[in-house]
Amino acid sequence: xxxxxxxxxxxxxxxxxxxxxxxxxxxxxxxxxxxxxxxxxxxxxxxxxxxxxxxxxxxxxxxxxxxxxxxxxxxxxxxxxxxxxxxxxxxxxxxxxxxxxxxxxxxxxxxxxxxxxxxxxxxxxxxxxxxxxxxxxxxxxxxxxxxxxxxxxxxxxxxxxxxxxxxxxxxxxxxxxxxxxxxxxxxxxxxxxxxxxxxxxxxxxxxxxxxxxxxxxxxxxxxxxxxxxxxxxxxxxxxxxxxxxxxxxxxxxxxxxxxxxxxxxxxxxxxxxxxxxxxxxxxxxxxxxxxxxxxxxxxxxxxxxxxxxxxxxxxxxxxxxxxxxxxxxxxxxxxxxxxxxxxxxxxxxxxxxxxxxxxx
Numbered sequence: 001x002x003x004x005x006x007x008x009x010x011x012x013x014x015x016x017x018x019x020x021x022x023x024x025x026x027x028x029x030x031x032x033x034x035x036x037x038x039x040x041x042x043x044x045x046x047x048x049x050x051x052x053x054x055x056x057x058x059x060x061x062x063x064x065x066x067x068x069x070x071x072x073x074x075x076x077x078x079x080x081x082x083x084x085x086x087x088x089x090x091x092x093x094x095x096x097x098x099x100x101x102x103x104x105x106x107x108x109x110x111x112x113x114x115x116x117x118x119x120x121x122x123x124x125x126x127x128x129x130x131x132x133x134x135x136x137x138x139x140x141x142x143x144x145x146x147x148x149x150x151x152x153x154x155x156x157x158x159x160x161x162x163x164x165x166x167x168x169x170x171x172x173x174x175x176x177x178x179x180x181x182x183x184x185x186x187x188x189x190x191x192x193x194x195x196x197x198x199x200x201x202x203x204x205x206x207x208x209x210x211x212x213x214x215x216x217x218x219x220x221x222x223x224x225x226x227x228x229x230x231x232x233x234x235x236x237x238x239x240x241x242x243x244x245x246x247x248x249x250x251x252x253x254x255x256x257x258x259x260x261x262x263x264x265x266x267x268x269x270x271x272x273x274x275x276x277x278x279x280x281x282x283x284x285x286x287x288x289x290x291x292x293x294x295x296x297x298x299x300x301x302x303x304x305x306x307x308x309x310x311x312x313x314x315x316x317x318x319x320x321x322x323x324x325x326x327x328x329x330x331x332x333x334x335x336x337x338x339x340x341x342x343x344x345x346x347x348x349x350x351x352x353x354x355x356x357x358x359x360x
Contacts, residue, residue: 025085034230092127093279105290112294116301126229127305128323133343136318137335144209145314153203154195159293161192166286193267200260207253213241214249219330223329240331244302259288320345 089172140148164172165188172180223243226236236242239251244271262285265273303310309323324332335341 059060084187089276089279094283097286098282101286104168105286108290108294112297116297120301120306123230125305128308128320129233129235129326130322131322132309133342134345135320135321136146136316136345137321137324137332137340137342138317139313139319139324140317142317143319147202147205148314149208151206154199154202155296156196158192158199159289159296161188161195161290163190165192169238196260196263196267203252203256203260207249207257210241210249211253213239214320215244216246219243235326235329237330238328239334240328242327248299249291249293255288255295259285259292262288318345 165185168185169182172184176184217239219237219239222242223236223238226232226234228242228244229235230244262281265281266278266285269278303314307327309320310327313319321332
């Protein structure tokens with residue numbers, strides 16, 4: 001028998017090539033399997049959800065659609081809407097607040113300030129026509145002044161924090177950056193929330209204390225008809241409160257109390273109010289405070305730079321007799337009927353703090 005002394009070269013090369021191909025194909029298959037494994041759970045879940053639903057719709061999309069529609073589920077927390085994961089009205093609220101509400105509010109407040117500035121340039125400061133008399137009459141007592149400044153200062157704090165939170169993203173972030181604004185916004189929100197109830201107390205006390213002086217009458221109609229002394233050179237008659245002051249008072253009653261009520265709904269979300277109710281309260285709070293702010297601009301202007309002698313009543317408690325005769329002549333007559341007459345501004349007030357009177 002013939003004995004082979006060496007292997008056939010062709011047979012060995014073919015075997016090695018087949019082994020290399022087998023290894024490469026095995027690695028390719030393993031790679032494809034490894035890439036497909038992360039998707040297997042998703043595919044199995046989708047398949048199981050599709051079988052459970054009995055249709056060809058995307059079950060995951062249906063789930064999130066139900067969540068956004070406000071469908072109730074189970075929650076271990078107790079309270080209103082605790083079973084609702086997402087309340088879709090929030091998107092509508094955000095679109096209204098950051099869209100038309102913010103836009104129209106900014107234009108309304110800016111327009112009010114612009115009109116006041118234009119009026120001042122055209123009309124100038126309303127002077128005391130006959131000059132100061134050198135005599136004064138009492139107008140506001142110490143408690144009235146303290147309550148006024150208490151409420152006014154808290155209103156300015158609420159105004160500053162509220163407007164900065166409303167327009168902060170557009171105005172403050174470009175100036176101070178996101179991190180600084182985030183820190184400020186947290187402090188401003190807390191300050192706004194805590195100051196609000198204290199402001200509410202002051203405003204309610206003011207309304208109760210001054211409502212009897214602000215009941216409308218026929219004198220107010222004539223006051224408005226003649227421009228309230230702001231237009232022209234006339235000086236219409238008025239009692240202790242003129243038509244403009246009464247208008248400001250009733251703006252405080254209507255818009256101020258509405259702002260307070262809506263603010264308390266937002267401040268204390270533990271009395272059963274739903275998220276939809278709080279969203280409406282937020283929009284009402286914004287709208288009423290903007291209107292209140294525009295009227296406040298006018299009130300501050302008239303009481304300071306707009307009219308000579310007005311601010312003294314809320315700083316010293318007394319006003320010049322000629323100012324009273326020009327702006328509140330009927331009230332000056334009421335004081336005289338009570339035996340309260342003008343005093344020299346240099347005269348000292350008695351230790352008891354009461355105004356001196358004369359009987360002649």
